[in-house]
Amino acid sequence: xxxxxxxxxxxxxxxxxxxxxxxxxxxEIYREPLKLFxxxxxxxxxxxxxxxxxQNISQAKHEGVEVSVLDDLEIQALLDYLDRKVKEGSxxxxxxxxxxxARAHEASLYAGELGVNVGKAFIIPSENxxxxxxxxxxxxxxxxxxxxxxxxxxxxxxxxxxxxGEVSPAIIDIGLYDRPMPVEEWQKAMSSxxxxxxxxxxxxxxxxxxxxxxHDSDYKKPGESIIAxxxxxxxxxxxxxxxxxxFRLERGWIP
Numbered sequence: 240x241x242x243x244x245x246x247x248x249x250x251x252x253x254x255x256x257x258x259x260x261x262x263x264x265x266x267e268i269y270r271e272p273l274k275l276f277x278x279x280x281x282x283x284x285x286x287x288x289x290x291x292x293x294q295n296i297s298q299a300k301h302e303g304v305e306v307s308v309l310d311d312l313e314i315q316a317l318l319d320y321l322d323r324k325v326k327e328g329s330x331x332x333x334x335x336x337x338x339x340x341a342r343a344h345e346a347s348l349y350a351g352e353l354g355v356n357v358g359k360a361f362i363i364p365s366e367n368x369x370x371x372x373x374x375x376x377x378x379x380x381x382x383x384x385x386x387x388x389x390x391x392x393x394x395x396x397x398x399x400x401x402x403x404g405e406v407s408p409a410i411i412d413i414g415l416y417d418r419p420m421p422v423e424e425w426q427k428a429m430s431s432x433x434x435x436x437x438x439x440x441x442x443x444x445x446x447x448x449x450x451x452x453x454h455d456s457d458y459k460k461p462g463e464s465i466i467a468x469x470x471x472x473x474x475x476x477x478x479x480x481x482x483x484x485x486f487r488l489e490r491g492w493i494p
Contacts, residue, residue: 309399318419321411328470339394340452340453341468351449351462358446361444361453367432394411394412395411410422
């Protein structure tokens with residue numbers, strides 16, 4: 240079946256389901272065996288679709304980590320889906336000083352529901368640079384003025400297949416950047432010295448499978464969400480403000 244024919248099947252399937260199910264809002268559909276990657280609002284199909292049958296997505300290894308190989312359209316579809324999860328609060332990202340490990344893990348679970356196998360990318364400072372500072376942190380309302388840098392940061396990644404058929408890692412940094420990034424661009428985004436051409440300040444990137452929570456241990460959570468605590472923390476910050484939250488945290492008043 241050609242890609243055009245598969246796309247027609249997607250359209251017919253979506254409209255059949257829209258007549259069969261009345262939705263008050265958006266209706267998310269990912270059903271076996273097709274696992275459709277669409278979102279319906281009323282009877283309108285929105286945005287690009289992932290390949291109709293996700294078992295057609297190929298897998299490849301990068302530094303020993305097996306992940307899905309996606310083209311640009313498929314990566315954008317995945318980004319759009321995860322962005323909706325951010326906007327609805329399923330992946331909290333209002334306060335980015337902490338919780339990257341939980342956001343990345345939750346994103347990996349949502350990607351897995353769509354049949355996309357992601358990996359984790361962990362970035363740590365070079366020996367010449369003690370902390371990471373994302374290049375846009377001072378301009379973002381999602382960073383507090385007391386932000387003191389990261390000892391490490393994590394995101395998910397897939398392998399991107401370009402128009403020439405060449406494959407390379409694409410970093411998907413949920414909540415921080417709205418597009419996939421090549422590894423070197425991600426490194427430059429985290430180090431002002433490396434952005435200026437200082438090769439001795441290049442941050443190190445370590446690739447792990449999607450079950451890893453931290454890069455420097457074997458601590459894993461296979462298929463288990465760890466986002467609840469982050470949601471509680473960000474809810475508390477919304478209620479009392481970030482300064483008051485830090486004040487209570489420093490005094491041990493927050494367990």
